Amino acid sequence: MEFETGRSPAIQMSPRQRWSIAFTYMLIILGLALGLNQRDSTLNLASEYSNLEAGISAKYPARWLLEETGAFIFRVRDMAHRGFNTVIEVSAAPVGSDTSERNILDQLTLQRAQVLTDYTVLAYDEFRLADDSPAISMSYSFVSRDSNPFLEGVSSIVYGLDILTVRRGQALIIAFRADADIYHRELETLRWFVQNLEF
């Protein structure tokens, strides 16, 4: 018995079918691209803040909580982070003719040591702002704990970085604080914030 071997005859697709398949692939790719783009847009979306009275405008990550009531011009907090909520706080302080930048930072240190647990200054450094103007930075750490006395609050080690510059007779302080675990990652957010800060 003889067997015939060979390929079965090819199924012939019509040009219309070919185009349909091609369009389907293209739609999938387009959908994926749009989805990725939407995701990136959502993740990188920025909100804008401006305060004419203080002469400040800034961009900050979307879906961070904006607050303007307190001893600061404004601050934004990442409420989605579990643990200490990353915060960027912008405040101003009066400066006298004899006041140095270190005087202001030391004053901050004295105040914070009264209210923050285990507040420790880690280092002082130079910092370049977006316009390449010089500023001074102070890094520090402390322990934060939810203060509700009726709950079993969890403590977090927090790293902070103050960026201080003196302009037009007043000191502008950008205070950045984040959970120690994500501090270095969140520094990118701070840099982006500083790049977009106008004052």
Added chain:
Amino acid sequence: MNNLRFCVILLITLMYVRAWTQSPTALDIDRIKRATVFIYQAKNVNNALVIKCVSSGTLISADGLIITNAHSVLPSDACDGDQLIVSLSVDLSEPPIPKYRAEVFSADDGLDIAVLRIARELDGRLIAKGELPILPFADIGNSDDVAIDHNLIVAGYPDLGNQAVATARGTVTAFIAEPIGRGPSWFKTRAEIPGTMSGGGAYNSAGLLIGIPTSAPLGSLAAGESCRYIADTNGDGLVNASDICVPIGDFVSTIRPIRHALSLIRGARNGLTAQLISAPAETSPPLNPPRVNRLFFAPSVNDGAPSTVVGSMPNNTKSLYLFFDYDNMKPQTVYELTVSRDGIEDTVFSLPPVRWSGRENGLWHIGSREQAWANGAYEFTLYIDGANAGSQRIVVGGSADSRSQFSDIVFGTLDQNDSLVGNGSILPLGDIASARFLYTNMPRGIPWSAIWYFGGVEVARTADLWTDASHGAKVIRVAPNGGLLPGSYRLELYIDGALSATSDFIVSGRPAGPLPEIFSRLRHAAAASPSAARAAAPASSFPTSIPAIYALFDWHQLAAGTPWTLRWLVDDQVFFETTTPWLTVESGSDFTLALTNPPDGSYKLQLLVNNLKLIEQEATVGIGQLPIDRLARFEGAILSGKVYDATTGHGIPSITIVLISADYTASEFEWREDQIVALAKSDRNGDFQFARPLAFDTPYSVAIEADGYIPHAADEFTFSADQPFADIEIAMVRG
């Protein structure tokens, strides 16, 4: 299948609200207990805190104001601590846990009331303004509405911090009156109140704070019922009688009505502190031992003076007061009155040991009205610092007698028509003082006499046989050699050698018609310092956020030792009141007072002598009205709950839960502060609690965004008035 399950979980969002519907009374007790704190007064000895005194207290504001007894928190011989530790009932079924440190904001030693403010974390760190979580607190009620037989709930800690917060129920059995302002000075109760509950709260049946259970332990303590040895304070490895004994006091049966604390509370809530800049430094306390004398009874009181003097009272007596003179008393002096009827102690009208709330010397009374005194032979015995200081007897019963009597003495000067004019108890400097009194059942020929005293020394005496009618009013006068000098005077009227009426008056001030002008040129000023204020132009309105306003006045012929009262009001409510002896020169100008950091409001300053308002001046700061405190009353639902992982069922720590204002839905929420009512963060078990109460019948929304979980939102949370506590369980879906 897994995806389908997640979708279902996501769609229904698994938000489950469980509201506890309880009867109002049960809810009130929980709320009362949450607001009750335990206070340690401790001293730092060799870097260790040694407990000196303990007391209960009550949170009266969301920002950490506490009201308690002064005797256990102010430094004294018995309680010489320098730190105040505040413990809260985190779990109402467990003993309290130390959480904070407090400081005394204001206090009245004699009234035995102190208002504390939570100022530091337990480790000593300052609590920045606005950083203290909103704490549960008790609403203040009106103690003037309390009547005999009204129900009381007393809250406090029944031991030295070993037991959970407790309540005791009882009724008001009597009112005790003393000359310390309007209304009863004390409520009496038979509720079983341990000594450590002193300083806690007494509530009416609506759960409103109407008093402070108060009992003062004696300064000298012996081990036993009234103190406990709880720690090795001398480091000898033993806890015994060589260590410091913590006083706990005896059972409490007296409650200080909250009315007497209102000015302290108001001042503390608004951060108002008044300073008497020109007042000389406080004089040293009296060296001689305290004493009382001239004990007598009166059926009623007229402006602090006895209407008449009685030796017996008829059937159906409902008002009786014991009067006595006192000397060398201090606010730390503990006094006690025991009343016995036919040899058996009458606990209703007795006053257990309490702090002295009067001045160093003067005329005092203690008694009650509108309460039935059973017939019998009563003996009133006064104890000062635990020692018998004097006693007096009176018989109640029998028919109303028709004995001769003088009563209702008032003082003044005579006008051209020989009519007595003046304010009744203060006369200006002059030559003659007149007194008018009523007389009844006076037979002709009965001997009577009048004795006038100045500064405790007799200056005039008249003795005669009665020649007037049997009933009427009579005016007598005195003209001392050298005229009336500034100071305190007294008139005693006797019938047939027995004291029948007595009253005191003050001579002070320059004549301004029949009335004295003691104070003048009362004015307000803004300045950088007190000395600058004296030169500053008077003003009646000041800008918002002014650091201080000063008040100044001149004074005329006010003798040293004369009691005067300074009363300061904001928006017509007293926030500062003090009555002290005048300690500076008789006449002068620019006596200076200061009010630091006054908030916007309408301020009125009043100066009084003998409870008579002699002058007042008003000034406004900012808009002339106090800012509205949205958290002034504790009304609404407490929302708590748990956030857990929908897959594992375990609580998720450190998640922030956002409660959105009723003006927005969750989809309209744009992460702006003004859209948020409150934030809460879950603890290590996933439990959370919004500290501030949420308004009833108001639709709230909740939003949660957490790294690693699908965002979560829900609208239309409302709580009705019968749901003061609500529990939410929120399942978070990983994504």
